[in-house]
Amino acid sequence: MLELGTLDNAREKILNDAQRAVLAVRRIGSPPVESIQDGIERLTALREQAYDSLAQIQRAQLIVRAAEWLLAHDLGSPETRWQWNPRRPADQDEPDLQGSTGEQVILSVMVAASQLADSAIDARLRRSLSRLSSMSGKKFLFVDTTALKRRAVTRVLLASWDISVVQIAAHEAADAAPTRMLSGFPVSAGTASAS
Secondary structure, X not given: OEEOOOXXXXXXXXXXXXXXXXXXXXXXXXXXXXXXXXXXXHHHHHHHHHHHHHHHHHHHHHHHHHHHHHHHOOOOOOOOEEEEOOOOOOOOOOOOEEEEEOOEEEEEEEEEOOOOOHHHHHHHHHHHHHHHHOOOOEEEEEEOOHHHHHHHHHHHHHHOOOXXXXXXXXXXXXXXXXXXXXXXXXXXXXXXXXX
16 A cells, blocks of 8 residues: 555646546547558547546545545544545455554545446456455445445445445545645645535
8 A cells, every 4th residue: 555645646646647648548548540450449548548547537636635535524633544545456455545553544535436437447446445344444345436434334234344435526626625634645725625
């Protein structure tokens, strides 16, 4: 896991990733298509590049939004050490965001975005919740849609897991309320909101 640093630094990393992804898509799509096969190959490359970039960037943004939500709801303390996995592989057993004091984990957070097909969402959601249930500290799953929240809450209730499911928007609200700063986890005024 990586140190989260400031939320402004995390947002800057996400913006840089988005800019690089758009440039990569432009490079793939810029030469003229000379044949049907060339067109199919180029479109396949565009789809793969765009999908992978979107999934990773959306995931990282949800982690930052989850961190903002946690701050706005007074979870953590000035001594909390925050770490994140902005590009966590699907098979890794670490949370997306973790808060700890000393050696004790106090918060374990996973995020789930809705860009996948229904069957893929269900499988990934089941794996994420199962892993999260065995992690230390207070457990949260942050999702980006009402439908995904309903699915997650149903799974949590059926399994009797102690996991809070929170729906947040992947984007920041324009009229977000100012928030306080925690040591080692500062946020600029006007960036945190509980959507």
